[in-house]
Amino acid sequence: MSLVAPKQPMKERILDTADRLFYQRGIRAVGVDTIAAEVGISKRTLYNHFPSKDGLVAAYLMRRFVPIPHSEKSPLDQIMRTFERLAQGFASKGFRGCPFVNAVTEIGESDTEARKIALAFKEDRIAWMRDKVTKLGVPDPETLATQLAILIDGAIAQDLVRRDPEVGRKAQQAARVLLAHAGVTAAAAAS
Amino acid sequence: MSLVAPKQPMKERILDTADRLFYQRGIRAVGVDTIAAEVGISKRTLYNHFPSKDGLVAAYLMRRFVPIPHSEKSPLDQIMRTFERLAQGFASKGFRGCPFVNAVTEIGESDTEARKIALAFKEDRIAWMRDKVTKLGVPDPETLATQLAILIDGAIAQDLVRRDPEVGRKAQQAARVLLAHAGVTAAAAAS
DNA sequence: GCTTGATTACACCGATCTGTGTAGATAGAT
DNA sequence: ATCTATCTACACAGATCGGTGTAATCAAGC
Numbered sequence: 001m002s003l004v005a006p007k008q009p010m011k012e013r014i015l016d017t018a019d020r021l022f023y024q025r026g027i028r029a030v031g032v033d034t035i036a037a038e039v040g041i042s043k044r045t046l047y048n049h050f051p052s053k054d055g056l057v058a059a060y061l062m063r064r065f066v067p068i069p070h071s072e073k074s075p076l077d078q079i080m081r082t083f084e085r086l087a088q089g090f091a092s093k094g095f096r097g098c099p100f101v102n103a104v105t106e107i108g109e110s111d112t113e114a115r116k117i118a119l120a121f122k123e124d125r126i127a128w129m130r131d132k133v134t135k136l137g138v139p140d141p142e143t144l145a146t147q148l149a150i151l152i153d154g155a156i157a158q159d160l161v162r163r164d165p166e167v168g169r170k171a172q173q174a175a176r177v178l179l180a181h182a183g184v185t186a187a188a189a190a191s
Numbered sequence: 192m193s194l195v196a197p198k199q200p201m202k203e204r205i206l207d208t209a210d211r212l213f214y215q216r217g218i219r220a221v222g223v224d225t226i227a228a229e230v231g232i233s234k235r236t237l238y239n240h241f242p243s244k245d246g247l248v249a250a251y252l253m254r255r256f257v258p259i260p261h262s263e264k265s266p267l268d269q270i271m272r273t274f275e276r277l278a279q280g281f282a283s284k285g286f287r288g289c290p291f292v293n294a295v296t297e298i299g300e301s302d303t304e305a306r307k308i309a310l311a312f313k314e315d316r317i318a319w320m321r322d323k324v325t326k327l328g329v330p331d332p333e334t335l336a337t338q339l340a341i342l343i344d345g346a347i348a349q350d351l352v353r354r355d356p357e358v359g360r361k362a363q364q365a366a367r368v369l370l371a372h373a374g375v376t377a378a379a380a381a382s
Numbered sequence: 383g384c385t386t387g388a389t390t391a392c393a394c395c396g397a398t399c400t401g402t403g404t405a406g407a408t409a410g411a412t
Numbered sequence: 413a414t415c416t417a418t419c420t421a422c423a424c425a426g427a428t429c430g431g432t433g434t435a436a437t438c439a440a441g442c
Contacts (some may be wrong), residue, residue: 009419028219031399045419053400063231067205097296101348101400105288105296108217122352146349146358147365154345157292157338167337174338177372178365199390224440233390234431244430383442393415398429407420412413 003086011049014039018060023099027057027106052109064099068128075132076184079148083175086152088166090159097160098153101122125149138182151175202240205230209251216288218297245302248294252308255290259319266323267375270339274366277343278359281350288351289344316340327374342366357376 001156008016017039021030032053036043040125050056068086089095096102100118107114138144155171158164199207208230212221223244227234241247262269280286287293289310298305321336329335346362349355 024299028217028297029299032401033399042420042422044403044421047401048418078324096299098348101352102296105293106217106219108215108220108287118352122349126353141360143364146355146361150342150345150349150358150362150365152345153348154341155341157289157344157348158313158341161292161295161309162317164337167341170334170337171341173334174341174365174369177369180321181368181372185302223431228437233392235433236389238389238431343403385442388438388439388440391435393433394431396430396441399427400425402425405421408418410416411420412415 010041010045012047014041014046014056015059015063019063021142022057023096023102024094025101032056054113057107057111058113058117061100061103061114061121065117065121065124067124067139075135076179079129079132079179080172080176082152083168083172085174086165088156090168091154093157098156101153101156122149125152133179133182134183136179136182136184138179139185140182144178144182147178148175151178201232201236205232205237205240206248206250206254211255213251214293215285218294219346223247228377241318241381245304248298248302249304250306250382252291252294252312256302256308256312256315258315259362263303266326267370270320270323270366270370271363273343274359274363277346278363281346281356281359289347292344313340315344317325324370324373327370327373329370329375331373335373338369339366342369 002048012033018030018035021035021038032046033043036046039046042156046056068082071081074080100121103114104118126145126149129148130141133144133148134141151171151174155167156165205226209221209226211225212229215238223237224234226247226306227237230237237247237312241250259273262272264272294305316339317336320339321332324335324339325332342362342365350360
């Protein structure tokens with residue numbers, strides 16, 4: 001019997017630590033030795049679960065790629081909830097930007113797998129937003145969905161550099177203006 | 192007499208190459224050996240001009256921190272010109288996001304100097320935007336300026352991952368909507 | 383001609399990187 | 413009790429990292 005009860009399978013333990021370190025310090029800044037040491041395992045064990053660091057990075061991004069939970073609320077509520085949670089994310093101390101955008105920035109030309117996952121994630125989010133605004137009956141869902149996505153990523157980038165606690169709220173206000181301009185109001189959306 | 196006429200001072204030659212490699216491949220992905228080899232000089236010469244890699248990175252960012260040229264056009268024209276040039280930047284093949292946001296992402300906790308420069312840059316751009324929208328007489332220049340900055344950084348992040356050729360135009364449309372909502376129209380701004 | 387400053391080549395440092403090879407310890411299942 | 417799978421420690425490989433020390437070379441100015 002080991003001193004510390006593992007409870008979780010080894011793969012999950014590794015990914016927990018890898019996620020924390022990759023996101024907090026950056027992918028290139030964290031070596032596999034550091035991850036293994038932090039988990040408390042040998043480097044050999046890590047390489048028994050993942051074929052390479054790139055493979056571990058891909059698994060890290062895949063695990064961050066969680067679908068947005070289905071909701072019974074109105075599409076407008078769901079959109080506004082997204083912006084509210086965004087602003088809350090800024091408030092949490094460990095916030096370090098979007099892990100997918102960061103990954104693309106860090107890996108550059110190499111590691112095509114990670115690029116693909118990041119691309120798929122962003123397209124998934126755009127598709128989610130397009131679905132919501134389509135249900136609101138706006139004339140140009142594609143444009144509005146992209147614009148709302150732009151607001152989210154822009155607020156994230158601004159907060160990453162400037163740490164402006166108001167940036168989330170301002171992005172939310174801008175979203176409201178764009179929605180209203182597309183003919184969406186709280187009253188209209190409730191109908 | 193050397194085979195290749197230097198023409199530019201050594202420091203500029205180094206920075207030219209460092210800029211290209213740092214921006215294109217990433218700061219952490221490029222070593223000083225690579226830069227020196229690309230310039231065609233010895234590593235010793237590079238370190239005679241810059242105290243460290245961090246110092247070179249700082250100089251690279253400083254050189255990217257160019258003031259927006261003064262213009263006699265109307266503030267609204269200048270703002271819209273900014274969005275137009277943004278969309279053009281996406282079209283250029285070598286576009287790899289905002290070098291300042293990228294730097295903050297890549298360096299993480301260390302290299303405080305680079306963080307400061309990135310922060311100063313973003314604040315300078317926000318201040319420029321605030322100055323322009325203030326001249327337009329909007330009720331809340333701080334909010335609108337931040338929102339326009341969010342649109343710019345958001346379009347950059349979206350384009351970095353998704354390579355959507357329409358994202359620049361959609362950000363520009365969103366900017367027009369936000370300006371109009373603040374009471375700014377082409378006719379009103381010209382007055 | 384001589385001095386001065388810049389640049390050169392090149393070896394070298396210690397640290398870190400990803401990744402592997404190996405042999406033994408451990409624990410659970412049958 | 414034995415088989416099997418996992419994890420361990422640890423050494424090591426080959427490359428790259430940022431950075432330094434040194435002696436020779438080269439060109440320009442006086």
